[in-house]
Amino acid sequence: MAIPETKAPIRVLVVEDHHVVRQGLVALLNVVEGVQVVGEAADGVEAIAQFRKHLPNITLIDxxxxxxxxxxxxxxxxxETPxxxxxxxxxxxxxxxxxRALQAGARAYLLKGMTTEELIATIRTVHAGRSHIPPAIAERLAERMGTEELTPREFDVLEQIVHGxxxxxxxxxxxxxxxxxxxHINSLLGKLCVTDRTQAATAALQRGIVTLESLRKPKP
Amino acid sequence: MAIPETKAPIRVLVVEDHHVVRQGLVALLNVVEGVQVVGEAADGVEAIAQFRKHLPNITLIDxxxxxxxxxxxxxxxxxETPxxxxxxxxxxxxxxxxxRALQAGARAYLLKGMTTEELIATIRTVHAGRSHIPPAIAERLAERMGTEELTPREFDVLEQIVHGxxxxxxxxxxxxxxxxxxxHINSLLGKLCVTDRTQAATAALQRGIVTLESLRKPKP
DNA sequence: ATTGTTGTCCATCATTGGGTGGAGACTGGG
DNA sequence: CCCAGTCTCCACCCAATGATGGACAACAAT
Structure with missing residues (x-):
């Protein structure tokens, strides 16, 4: 081998539905020393299958x-694999x-705008067993911490509000x-720290409690 | 050359701020026969500079x-280059x-979720002087056509509404x-085909009249 | 100049929306 | 069992919102 004395490479699974982005990640990672892309998946079901098949060290997931x-x-x-x-x-x-992702056990959260160096560094950090949250994300998390959880009913009402x-x-x-x-509105206004339904709607969209996409298709 | 008799390649400029996506595009395109990436840019100013420098046949732009x-x-x-x-x-x-992009003269509009084949096909189509709008986009455009333009003042008010x-x-x-x-609200409600300010806010966000990002940072 | 159009502005009135207090149901701990 | 806490539900009151109609100025077109 040309490489003098490398450890076993970090085996990475890439899960991303956008072809272009997935290609980009694979292309970027495969030229990096000590990192090896062992699988790709374009949807959630495939992701689980690929994970079971390859048991990667790191799963990069959208x-x-x-x-x-x-x-x-x-x-x-x-x-199954804690x-x-x-x-x-x-x-x-x-x-x-x-x-939710961090609660579910994600170790790091990156935005797609990051540099290659950030990505590599984060992969190594997480592989070493540590976590990495960029400052911009941490800030938003902090904001979120102060807010209480909505009850199911409040959530229903909020959803309707966002739908106009x-x-x-x-x-x-x-x-x-x-x-x-x-x-319900009154109490969810309090929890979201807003004063009227319009603010509640935009807050819900900002926080991803309801998504813009879900607005296009009227629900059945 | 190994390639028997190819025409001059289509020279492409890639403008995209997300490193990963840009890498993905370049990686994808550079393995395609008859397409050559001649430049990359990560922001608007750089894009114009790169365009002047390379005068590409096609500019792929976010x-x-x-x-x-x-x-x-x-x-x-x-x-300067119609x-x-x-x-x-x-x-x-x-x-x-x-x-706006189509009005400004864009010939095609693609979502990042497209397949490689779609991308290549679209590049060839546009290079041949034709246009290509995917059905999903065309549908949204059609919706938009029916609606009237907001006056500057109405726009101001709408912006404030979205900001809560x-x-x-x-x-x-x-x-x-x-x-x-x-x-103003009354007339903009009519133009947006909605009945109250909350619907106006979500409609504005859906259509991109105001962006979710602009909500985070209070305007100066 | 005059007509028509369009954008900005304002006042009044019915409806909607948000604030407050409080009742019954259900949960988990002591 | 009983209590505290939480969720869901409802009624009443007043402020904010949206609907309607109309005045005034700027501008284009003939």
Missing amino acids: LRLPRLTGVEVIQRIRM QARFIVLTTYDGDEDIF KSNKEIATELEISEATVKT | LRLPRLTGVEVIQRIRM QARFIVLTTYDGDEDIF KSNKEIATELEISEATVKT
């Missing part, structure tokens, strides 16, 4: 995936997903009285 | 860029940007009476 979300994939894999290490890689997304429903419509939809809707 | 937006880049380049051909490549973004301001606050901010704010 949160927005077809079939299963990244968070679900992390949860399921950790169920020592699995994940680096979440996403364009932007809401705070909610970041939070009036209190009366929400009441009909959820089969409760309009007064009750107002109560 | 809309969300530092320094100058993709739309601005397209406009400026077409000012025959320049652009393929807009973006993750998702709002309808507004799609519309009350009518009174908007009135103070814009130095007009609250009644006037209501008038």
Whole structure:
């Protein structure tokens, strides 16, 4: 071998649905000394299959995936392989997903705008058993920590609000009285630290509690 | 040469701020017969410089860029080189940007989730002087066509609404009476085909009239 | 100049929305 | 068992919102 004395390479699985991005990651990683891409997956189900097949040291995973979300994939894999290490890689997304991913056991969270050096450094850091959260993400996490969890009902109402429903419509939809809707709104306004439904809607979108995509297709 | 009788390759400039994605595009394109990446740029200003330097046949460009937006880049380049051909490549973004990009002279609009084949096919199509708009995009464009343009003042008000301001606050901010704010709201509600401010806010975000990012940082 | 159009502005009125207090159901610990 | 805590539900009150109608100025077109 030309390489004098290297350790075993870090075996990486890349999970990402965007072809271009996946290609980019693989191309970047495969020229790096000590890192080896052992598998690729374009959706959640495939990700789990590939993981079982290759048992990689590190799984680089996007949160927005077809079939299963990244968070679900992390949860399921950790169920059977608790020592699995994940680096979440996403364009932007809401705070909610970041939070969930870290709770599910992701060790690092990177934005797609990062430099190659950051990516490599993070892979090595996580492989060494440590975590890495960029300052920008940490800041948003901190904000989130202060806020309380929404109850299921409050979540239902918030979802309707984001979809532009009036209190009366929400009441009909959820089969409760309009007064009750107002109560839920009142308490979720408090939890989201906002003062009216419009702010609640934008806050929900910012945090990823509801996604912009879900607005296009009316729900069945 | 090993290749028997090829035409001159299509010379492509890649403009994209996400390192990973840019790498992916370059890696993908450079293995394609008849396509040659002649330059890369990570922001709007660099894009214009690289364009002048290389005069590519096709410019593959993201809309969300530092320094100058993709739309601005397209406009400026077409000012001096009207025959320049652009393929807009973006993750998702709002309808507004799609519309503006096409108006500015982009010939095609692709989502980053596309297959390699689609990308290559589109490059060839555009290089041959034709356009290519995927059905999903075309649909959204069609929706947009029916809607009227907002007046500057209406736009101001809408922006404030998305930022969660009350009518009174908007009135103070814009130095007009609250009644006037209501008038503007009323007419912009009509133009956006919605019935209240919350729907207006989400519609504005969907269409990219206002972006989620701009919500985080309070404007100066 | 005059007509038409469009954008900005304002006032009044009915409706909606948010604030407050409080009742019954259900949970987990002591 | 009983208590504290939480979730869900509802009614009443007043402020904010949206609908309507109309005044005024700027501008284009003939």
